[in-house]
């Protein structure tokens with residue numbers, strides 16, 4: 001017992017020493033807050049983030065300082081230029097239905113109640129694409145309204161690979177239909193840049209977004225989180241005429 005205490009003190013001491021090294025102001029990004037109560041499930045927007053269909057990733061041009069203290073300004077101020085489907089983001093019905101886009105069913109029309117509340121994280125990594133059969137086998141109880149699907153994409157760390165990977169998995173159109181017809185799910189979260197498998201890209205989006213009741217969250221960061229029920233909070237930016245938006249998504253235990 002005494003030994004353990006000694007080592008703890010020593011360890012803490014070393015840690016304090018390490019913290020006293022140069023650059024004490026440097027902060028590293030974190031994934032877990034409040035001793036494991038809050039999990040950030042948002043991918044960091046940065047140069048190596050994959051972009052749908054691209055070999056090169058996001059690159060460096062998404063942000064630049066338009067005013068800089070180093071150049072004599074009194075503040076640093078940056079400007080962003082981003083596709084609305086960058087990284088962890090949300091699709092609105094107007095993304096795939098032009099009539100909905102014209103009628104204002106864009107990112108501003110999404111129901112914040114759906115985007116915030118209890119959510120189930122399920123592992124589907126043993127399967128490939130999410131078909132009707134896979135959906136059936138998951139036995140998601142009626143009444144569950146938000147589900148985050150962790151697939152092989154997380155296992156393969158695809159969101160950490162700059163080059164777009166066309167062999168990602170996602171919903172097949174029959175899986176989407178099954179979900180719409182047989183469950184109460186109103187929020188569908190996935191772990192790569194599209195909710196739909198590449199072969200069923202548009203049809204799957206059309207099935208999910210037709211009723212304007214289902215919200216799609218794409219590009220979630222679901223590694224190192226145990227399956228189960230959490231409180232999900234997902235907030236897209238409020239931008240007029242945007243068909244989608246990057247979002248900050250978190251899970252709370």
Ligand SMILES: [Zn+2]
Pocket residue numbers: 085089090091193194218244
């Ligand atoms: Zn999207």
